[in-house]
Amino acid sequence: MERRDFLKGTLGTLYMMASPNMAFPDTNPTEKRLLVVLLRGGMDGLASVPPLGDKNLSKIRKDILVNGANDLDGFFGINPSLRFLGSEYHKGRAAFVHATSFPYTGRSHFDGQNIMETGFEQAYAVTSGWVGRAMNAAGFSSLSVSLPIPIILRGNAVNSNYFPTNFQKAGKSIYTDVKKMWQNDPQLTGLLDPIIGRQMQHGGRGDTRELVSFAAKEMHKPDGPRVGLLEFEGFDTHALQGNEHGHHAEILAELDGVLEGFKREMGDLYDNTVVVTVTEFGRTASENGTQGTDHGWASAIFLAGGLVKGKQVISDWPGLGSKDLYEGRDLLMTIDARDVYAEVIKTVFDLDDEEITRQVFVGYRPEKSLGLMRST
Amino acid sequence: MKSRQASRKLAYGFSFHEESLDEENFINDAKQQLESLPDFNPWQYIAEFDGPGINDGVDDLKADSNQKTNLSFDKGQKKEIQRFLKETKLYKSAIDGDFGKGTRRAISAWQKSNKFVETGQLTPKQYRVLLVQKQRSGPVEHLNLPKELRDFSKWNLSQADLRYPTSVKAAVKHRLELDDERERLRKLYAEGKIPESEVNRLWWQRYNAFPWWRDTMTRTLDNVYGAAPVFNRFWHFWINFYAVNVDACEGEFYGNYYLNIRKNMCGDFESLLFDAVWHPAMQEFLQNSESTGPNSRRAKHWRQKKKHKIAAINENLAREVLELFTLTPAAGYSQEDVNGVAYILTGWGQIWDDDTNERYFSIDPHEPGNHRVLGKTYKQSASRKLRALCADLAKDPRTALHIATKLSKHFIADNPPSEAIDFIADAYIKSKGDLIVIHQATVDAVLKYGDDHAKFLQPEIWYFQIHRAVGGYLPLRFDGKTDDQRSRQVNSTLSELGHLNCRTPQPNGWSDLAVDWLTPEMMDRRVRYVGQLANQLRRDKSFDPYLYAEKMFGEGSLDAQYVAGAPNYKSACIRLFCHPNFMRA
Numbered sequence: 001m002e003r004r005d006f007l008k009g010t011l012g013t014l015y016m017m018a019s020p021n022m023a024f025p026d027t028n029p030t031e032k033r034l035l036v037v038l039l040r041g042g043m044d045g046l047a048s049v050p051p052l053g054d055k056n057l058s059k060i061r062k063d064i065l066v067n068g069a070n071d072l073d074g075f076f077g078i079n080p081s082l083r084f085l086g087s088e089y090h091k092g093r094a095a096f097v098h099a100t101s102f103p104y105t106g107r108s109h110f111d112g113q114n115i116m117e118t119g120f121e122q123a124y125a126v127t128s129g130w131v132g133r134a135m136n137a138a139g140f141s142s143l144s145v146s147l148p149i150p151i152i153l154r155g156n157a158v159n160s161n162y163f164p165t166n167f168q169k170a171g172k173s174i175y176t177d178v179k180k181m182w183q184n185d186p187q188l189t190g191l192l193d194p195i196i197g198r199q200m201q202h203g204g205r206g207d208t209r210e211l212v213s214f215a216a217k218e219m220h221k222p223d224g225p226r227v228g229l230l231e232f233e234g235f236d237t238h239a240l241q242g243n244e245h246g247h248h249a250e251i252l253a254e255l256d257g258v259l260e261g262f263k264r265e266m267g268d269l270y271d272n273t274v275v276v277t278v279t280e281f282g283r284t285a286s287e288n289g290t291q292g293t294d295h296g297w298a299s300a301i302f303l304a305g306g307l308v309k310g311k312q313v314i315s316d317w318p319g320l321g322s323k324d325l326y327e328g329r330d331l332l333m334t335i336d337a338r339d340v341y342a343e344v345i346k347t348v349f350d351l352d353d354e355e356i357t358r359q360v361f362v363g364y365r366p367e368k369s370l371g372l373m374r375s376t
Numbered sequence: 377m378k379s380r381q382a383s384r385k386l387a388y389g390f391s392f393h394e395e396s397l398d399e400e401n402f403i404n405d406a407k408q409q410l411e412s413l414p415d416f417n418p419w420q421y422i423a424e425f426d427g428p429g430i431n432d433g434v435d436d437l438k439a440d441s442n443q444k445t446n447l448s449f450d451k452g453q454k455k456e457i458q459r460f461l462k463e464t465k466l467y468k469s470a471i472d473g474d475f476g477k478g479t480r481r482a483i484s485a486w487q488k489s490n491k492f493v494e495t496g497q498l499t500p501k502q503y504r505v506l507l508v509q510k511q512r513s514g515p516v517e518h519l520n521l522p523k524e525l526r527d528f529s530k531w532n533l534s535q536a537d538l539r540y541p542t543s544v545k546a547a548v549k550h551r552l553e554l555d556d557e558r559e560r561l562r563k564l565y566a567e568g569k570i571p572e573s574e575v576n577r578l579w580w581q582r583y584n585a586f587p588w589w590r591d592t593m594t595r596t597l598d599n600v601y602g603a604a605p606v607f608n609r610f611w612h613f614w615i616n617f618y619a620v621n622v623d624a625c626e627g628e629f630y631g632n633y634y635l636n637i638r639k640n641m642c643g644d645f646e647s648l649l650f651d652a653v654w655h656p657a658m659q660e661f662l663q664n665s666e667s668t669g670p671n672s673r674r675a676k677h678w679r680q681k682k683k684h685k686i687a688a689i690n691e692n693l694a695r696e697v698l699e700l701f702t703l704t705p706a707a708g709y710s711q712e713d714v715n716g717v718a719y720i721l722t723g724w725g726q727i728w729d730d731d732t733n734e735r736y737f738s739i740d741p742h743e744p745g746n747h748r749v750l751g752k753t754y755k756q757s758a759s760r761k762l763r764a765l766c767a768d769l770a771k772d773p774r775t776a777l778h779i780a781t782k783l784s785k786h787f788i789a790d791n792p793p794s795e796a797i798d799f800i801a802d803a804y805i806k807s808k809g810d811l812i813v814i815h816q817a818t819v820d821a822v823l824k825y826g827d828d829h830a831k832f833l834q835p836e837i838w839y840f841q842i843h844r845a846v847g848g849y850l851p852l853r854f855d856g857k858t859d860d861q862r863s864r865q866v867n868s869t870l871s872e873l874g875h876l877n878c879r880t881p882q883p884n885g886w887s888d889l890a891v892d893w894l895t896p897e898m899m900d901r902r903v904r905y906v907g908q909l910a911n912q913l914r915r916d917k918s919f920d921p922y923l924y925a926e927k928m929f930g931e932g933s934l935d936a937q938y939v940a941g942a943p944n945y946k947s948a949c950i951r952l953f954c955h956p957n958f959m960r961a
Contacts, residue, residue, distance in 0.1 A: 110884050147874040149895045161897045167904035185956045195900045238692040239663040289668040289688035
């Protein structure tokens with residue numbers, strides 16, 4: 001039954017960063033850094049941060065029930081594979097938000113991912129992303145370490161990306177020639193500018209940890225990128241999800257290890273950093289017929305870094321009784337994920353509520369402060 | 377000019393030597409390609425283009441006749457040669473594996489008809505030519521390269537397992553064998569008998585079929601050399617429509633799945649939908665195969681045995697059947713509808729079960745009773761419900777609209793005119809989902825509504841158009857028993873260009889929108905790739921970018937002059953293939 005997990009890698013990873021826009025080098029000076037971690041597929045909050053104090057949990061989950069979860073606050077526990085995040089939590093440098101999501105209940109990956117990236121209530125309403133618009137508002141350009149540039153980063157004036165290749169680099173005169181050929185084309189113009197100006201010669205195969213440490217080093221430079229984005233796939237755990245062992249635990253452990261490496265590489269700058277996760281939805285509260293979970297609604301958000309007011313799980317716990325669940329099956333959303341991200345954005349990008357409503361989560365005004373950030 | 381443009385919108389462009397058709401002939405040819413399944417025997421192109429003397433031409437083969445290097449054949453090979461000579465009516469005696477006078481005479485006759493010196497003895501190159509001819513005349517279903525021919529390969533194909541699983545049964549059998557092998561390795565590892573590195577080494581050795589490599593390569597060969605590129609573009613469309621990631625489903629199913637989709641392309645949408653959904657590749661990719669009805673026999677058995685298992689459905693595939701394959705979320709179906717589809721889907725994909733029908737349906741995990749989807753109750757017997765559901769979903773005008781929209785976005789423009797969508801949807805509805813009619817309507821819609829250079833080409837299509845233009849130069853080398861992506865292969869090249877078809881990130885397939893492909897890094901890859909290719913082309917002097925630019929952009933046109941004005945050969949190739957109007961169609 002675990003046949004497909006044993007010998008194959010499960011992770012597709014990419015990430016991206018924002019660097020100060022060269023056109024406005026001093027308009028918004030900030031030393032703060034942000035790492036956004038996309039967890040594609042719909043991360044199961046009940047398996048990563050299980051509500052141990054809810055007696056219904058062990059009734060609706062069997063094979064996938066996480067054993068040996070470490071206690072966080074007497075009610076919530078943490079999957080033992082999140083070892084680093086757990087220890088950071090107790091040091092006051094990590095926090096969790098539970099029963100949170102975007103206000104989307106359609107259970108479609110593609111609509112859900114579009115909403116988590118655009119930050120709008122309707123899928124496909126806009127083509128830009130909320131991080132992209134926030135960077136634009138703060139005057140940043142971006143560099144993504146990936147081949148495609150995900151929607152969440154789109155919407156600022158200049159986007160660039162990078163990923164190691166084994167194709168031979170073309171000569172400078174070639175690039176100049178192509179740049180000229182493309183200059184009057186509305187879609188192609190300027191696309192090669194970042195390539196032409198690039199110093200990086202980082203051949204390789206795109207191994208996750210290698211790229212994370214590369215990203216951290218770049219973010220560490222005084223004029224380096226301010227925002228990184230890291231992407232994990234494999235959270236769509238319909239089958240053979242596992243518990244404290246198995247598929248889900250392995251991806252969590254991989255994520256945990258990557259974040260630990262990121263902290264190490266960031267050094268002192270980690271004190272001025274926020275790491276935050278984003279997923280399209282949570283999963284069904286109950287286990288399904290293939291030792292997994294189907295698409296649900298609310299999930300958990302992980303926050304880490306020196307700017308986070310740690311050692312707290314923020315939640316207005318809705319419960320796991322069948323009457324407590326959304327449509328009798330999904331964990332109910334009691335905290336709008338936009339409230340969490342707005343707080344992060346306001347802190348890292350030095351934006352105010354007005355700018356959040358006008359440019360980032362357009363038309364949305366966060367209702368309450370959750371107190372997730374240290375005052376800076 | 378118009379037909380050149382159309383061939384770029386609807387096919388893989390045109391080769392340097394290809395004669396330009398007038399518009400009417402192009403349309404007729406395109407529609408004819410879509411009317412019946414074209415031959416698919418891509419190995420013939422390996423036979424033709426791989427091996428010694430690839431660029432030497434026939435003269436070299438003639439010269440070879442004078443060499444005294446004769447081959448010694450074993451009995452089986454001799455029989456095969458006799459069989460071939462008999463098929464070509466040059467040999468009339470028994471196929472006995474003994475080369476007597478009769479066989480020698482037949483070989484001489486064959487040599488004569490191929491303008492070789494008549495010696496009655498085959499030289500290695502003559503043998504290769506014979507094998508190529510044999511391969512061409514063989515049945516289409518045997519999509520495999522003869523082992524003997526592989527040994528001549530300069531692409532190192534002797535190490536590659538090129539078995540193409542044309543029957544789903546054979547694919548499943550191979551898959552189960554691999555499962556056993558994996559279990560065996562896992563056990564050895566668990567018992568501490570071999571280290572992890574050895575597990576991986578042995579696995580790759582056993583698993584050297586690299587099915588995705590084989591499937592990408594065959595499609596590549598057929599797109600670049602084949603006679604039905606329009607058909608192949610539609611094939612590519614449907615493969616992407618019913619996207620399956622080779623990582624999630626076992627690669628073994630992949631080639632068979634592709635052929636399964638292909639085989640339906642002259643039928644109706646209902647059958648295509650049904651055949652994609654029940655296929656083990658899709659069943660495993662979207663994990664339906666282990667979905668269990670809560671009241672099924674299997675569930676009851678588990679309860680009796682007090683097995684620690686929850687019998688419930690997995691709705692993954694069910695949701696995509698409604699969302700991606702037919703109605704789309706705009707149809708406003710409910711969770712109950714998704715559940716209904718999931719109940720109907722229980723029982724399919726049971727490749728581990730001995731007691732199934734030929735499409736791997738087993739009653740064991742199937743949820744008994746009637747199931748409701750979108751207000752309709754399905755009362756058919758267990759294994760018939762899915763077909764009935766597919767029929768209803770295929771009939772739904774919202775499905776017609778979805779298919780028409782997808783086709784228009786793929787072939788016409790990112791934001792296609794609504795007239796084009798309506799035109800194709802209308803063809804769908806009037807023909808009751810007849811794919812020939814729908815495809816032909818798409819051809820008409822492309823010619824009617826497709827503006828020049830309106831559609832930015834996905835990397836794969838751009839790549840095949842380049843290689844069709846230059847007449848080959850495919851990186852087909854097989855670097856042996858490793859998953860190394862750095863070697864010069866079509867797979868690694870497409871992966872670096874950002875579009876290795878079999879590794880679709882998600883079930884919705886690769887994007888049709890330019891905005892998802894226009895990044896500095898992906899554009900840089902295109903420039904780099906053409907630069908590398910130009911180095912090769914320059915050595916052989918067989919491709920003239922200036923003349924091609926004239927064919928493509930028109931004699932004396934500004935764009936052709938621009939290519940001609942390039943400072944050197946490499947620059948000219950890049951100006952041509954990275955030209956905004958070459959990257960679009």
